[in-house]
Amino acid sequence: MANSVSSLKPLPDSVLNTFARLKAFAPVQDALAQIKQEEQLTVDEQVSLAEVESAPFHEDKRAAFFADKLKQLGLKNVRIDAEGNVIGIHPGSGQGPRLVLGAHLDTVFPLGTAIKVSREGNVYRAPGISDDARGLAVLLEVLRVLQDKKINTVGDLLFVGSVGEEGNGDLRGTKHLFNSGEEHIDGFISIDGVNISRLLHGSTGSRRYRAIYEGPGGHSWKAFGNPSALHALGRAIAKISEVQVPKEPKTTFTVGTAKGGTTVNAIAASAEMEIDMRSISDQNLQNLVDTILPLLEQAAEEENLRWNATEPDTVKLNLVPIGQRPAGDQSDDSPVLLAARGAMNALEIPLTSYDCASTDQNVAISLGIPATTLGGGGTEGNNHNVKEWYDSTNSFLGPQLAFLTVLALLGVAGETQPLLTKRP
Numbered sequence: 497m498a499n500s501v502s503s504l505k506p507l508p509d510s511v512l513n514t515f516a517r518l519k520a521f522a523p524v525q526d527a528l529a530q531i532k533q534e535e536q537l538t539v540d541e542q543v544s545l546a547e548v549e550s551a552p553f554h555e556d557k558r559a560a561f562f563a564d565k566l567k568q569l570g571l572k573n574v575r576i577d578a579e580g581n582v583i584g585i586h587p588g589s590g591q592g593p594r595l596v597l598g599a600h601l602d603t604v605f606p607l608g609t610a611i612k613v614s615r616e617g618n619v620y621r622a623p624g625i626s627d628d629a630r631g632l633a634v635l636l637e638v639l640r641v642l643q644d645k646k647i648n649t650v651g652d653l654l655f656v657g658s659v660g661e662e663g664n665g666d667l668r669g670t671k672h673l674f675n676s677g678e679e680h681i682d683g684f685i686s687i688d689g690v691n692i693s694r695l696l697h698g699s700t701g702s703r704r705y706r707a708i709y710e711g712p713g714g715h716s717w718k719a720f721g722n723p724s725a726l727h728a729l730g731r732a733i734a735k736i737s738e739v740q741v742p743k744e745p746k747t748t749f750t751v752g753t754a755k756g757g758t759t760v761n762a763i764a765a766s767a768e769m770e771i772d773m774r775s776i777s778d779q780n781l782q783n784l785v786d787t788i789l790p791l792l793e794q795a796a797e798e799e800n801l802r803w804n805a806t807e808p809d810t811v812k813l814n815l816v817p818i819g820q821r822p823a824g825d826q827s828d829d830s831p832v833l834l835a836a837r838g839a840m841n842a843l844e845i846p847l848t849s850y851d852c853a854s855t856d857q858n859v860a861i862s863l864g865i866p867a868t869t870l871g872g873g874g875t876e877g878n879n880h881n882v883k884e885w886y887d888s889t890n891s892f893l894g895p896q897l898a899f900l901t902v903l904a905l906l907g908v909a910g911e912t913q914p915l916l917t918k919r920p
C-alpha cells in the first residue's frame with residue numbers, strides 16, 4: 497500500500513522513457529515554453545474567475561463563465577450537467593483511455609460576499625482567489641496549449657468544473673459525475689491547492705452530522721426547572737471533547753459550529769451543532785461514529801434526568817447526517833501517481849509530501865479509479881477566510897505539471913503510449 501516519500505520505489509523505466517520522449521517532442525517543448533510565457537495571462541484569468549461569485553449551492557454564474565471560456569478556446573460540446581458541473585471533452589485520436597482534469601467551481605463564501613481582487617506585486621488578495629480559481633485557470637491554460645500546439649492525445653481529456661466540493665456540498669458534483677454513468681472515466685486528476693511538491697495517494701473519509709436539541713424552553717426565572725436544549729448541547733460537547741482516537745491511521749473529530757438560544761433570560765428551547773469526523777480508514781471512521789453518536793443521546797438523557805423532566809417537557813435530539821465522503825487508498829504503482837511523479841521529475845520539482853486529503857478525488861479513489869490531486873502552482877494562505885491570498889511567483893510550474901502528467905497518461909499520437917489503461 498502507499499505510504500511515505502522515503503519508501504517510494506524509483507520510477508520504472510517505462511515511465512522514465514515516456515517522459516524522455518515527451519520532452520524530446522518539439523510541440524511539447526513549445527507548449528511548456530508557452531505556459532511559462534503565459535504565466536501572467538493564467539493569473540489574469542484566475543483573477544477574473546475569482547471575481548465571479550460562486551457560493552455553495554450557487555455555482556451557476558461561475559459555471560456559465562467557465563463554460564464560455566472553454567468554448568472560446570475551441571472546445572466543442574461543452575455542457576452543464578444536471579448537478580451543475582461543467583463538462584467539455586477534448587477528444588483523442590480514438591480507442592484510448594479517458595481522463596478527467598478537474599477543478600472545483602464552488603467557494604466556501606456565502607452569497608453576497610464582496611469579491612474584488614487587489615494586487616501588490618505578485619500577491620493577490622480576495623476570498624477564493626486561490627481555492628479553487630487557481631485550479632480552473634490551470635485547466636484553461638492546459639487546454640490553450642493543447643489547442644495552439646495542435647497536440648493530438650490518444651485518449652480523451654475531459655475538462656470538468658465541479659460543483660459542491662467544499663463543506664456541505666459533500667462532493668455532490670463528482671458523486672454525480674461518477675454515479676450518473678453519463679461519462680466513462682478511466683482516471684481522474686483534480687487541481688486543488690497550489691503546492692506542486694505535494695502528491696495525494698489516498699483520501700481521508702469524513703462523516704458529518706448536525707445535532708439539534710429541542711426542549712420546552714421557558715422564562716429563566718419563572719420556568720426554572722425546565723431542561724435546557726443549550727445545556728444538553730454543552731453536555732454533549734463536553735463528552736465529545738474527551739473521546740480518544742488512534743494516531744495511526746489518523747482519525748479526527750471536531751464540533752465545527754454551535755449555536756442556540758434566543759436571549760439571555762430564557763431557557764433555550766433549541767440548540768444545534770455540526771460535527772466533523774475524519775479518518776484515512778473507513779473502519780476507524782465507523783468506530784468513531786459508533787462512539788460519538790450515543791454520546792449525543794446520553795447528553796439529552798442526563799439533562800432531562802438532572803431536572804426530573806417528564807414528557808412532553810423533555811429535551812429531544814434530532815440527528816441529521818449532512819456529509820459522507822468515502823475514504824480510500826491506492827497502490828504506489830497507480831498510473832496516475834507514477835505519471836505525476838514522472839512529470840515532477842521531468843520538471844525538477846521535488847516531491848516533498850506524499851499524503852492523504854479530502855478533495856474531489858475521493859469519489860474516484862473509492863471506486864478503484866486511479867486518481868490524485870495536484871497543486872496549481874504559486875503559494876497561498878488564509879484559505880477559507882476572507883483574507884485569502886495568492887502569490888504567483890513561479891506559478892507557471894503548476895500548469896506545466898498538469899500538462900505533462902495529462903500527456904503521459906493519455907499518450908501522444910505517434911509518440912507515446914498512454915500510461916493510463918482503459919477500464920472494462
Ligand SMILES: [Zn+2]
Binds near residue numbers: 661688
Ligand atoms: Zn479546494
